[in-house]
Amino acid sequence: MNPQELEKLKYPIGQHHEHIKFTMEDVASWISDIAQFPAQISSLTENLSAEELNWLHRPDGWTIKQLVHHCADSHMNSFMRFKLALTEDTPSIKPYYEGRWAKLPDANMDEVSDSLMIISGIHRRWAVLLNSLDEKQLHRTFYHPQHRQEMNLGTTTSMYSWHCKHHLAHIQQALTHKGAF
Template sequence: MIEQPKNSYNMNSQELEKLKYPIGQHHEHVKYTMEDVASWIADIAQFPQQITSLTENLTAEELNWLHRPDGWTIKQLVHHCADSHMNSFMRFKLALTEDTPKIKPYHEDRWTELPDSTMDDISNSLMIISGLHRRWAVLLNSLSEDQLHRTYYHPEHRTETNLGLTTSMYSWHCKHHLAHIEQALAHKGTF
């Protein structure tokens, strides 16, 4: 029997995949109900309190714990959520005020390396998340079923995406990164 080479973390690909996607990958809901949308909006509305509870009292050492091998630190995850959700909020507003606007993709991996994303002080990003999600929840709760079908064009993926499916994606995104922070804390940043 030939032994498969192991990675430097002594984990198999399934274990690494579980660390990368602790709640599983996002699956688009081709059909969804307004009840589904209400549940997704609740996830988005609750996110600031959840991420703040997990992170506000962490030490600088803990904020530098990785969520998985070769992954981001807890502080980078917090800063990333502020960046990502600001971009998504703007995409919602563009889709609601323009006909299928072409959005601007960005290199999230590069953004996490910028000085404002590597600071140990996460308080400003937590404030951004808190204020942004309050406004986002107001906007989302005001949308009609017709408005949820408004779209934007993503040039990187070459697809039109409607706001209902985007709401689903960001509900998942919130839970995805909360799970990353929880696993970083559970593993104390070591794998």
């Protein structure tokens, strides 16, 4: 596989482009993506066999089950970062090694229903919280030590809208190719 093909498999919807400026209409669209994600990921994965859950989304990539468990982990972390930014002045958040987390036993269970429940609950609460934010609150920030920058909640909402679509595309890719990479 050539480098362009590998890049397309890694970023099937393209890479995230940071939105320094955004409108409330942009934010509403991103919140909608976040709110719809639980139904979309459940629809794609809840009836998959253990064999299908072990299909890769690309060479040297994660399995479908690792993608589902990763979304639960990642979105729990993000939800907490939003709450910290809303209740503290530019808190420094704790990054985590997602690749290492994906190797832990709980991220390799063939049963994904627990992670789907986590995603459903987190996203329901996250959407309520996001829909309550005004423009001033969307400009509240947290400090990300790994990236060495402050990140505002509006831009972070954009990133997680993208993150949802990114991993849905990975799962669809694995299903389309039947994990044959």
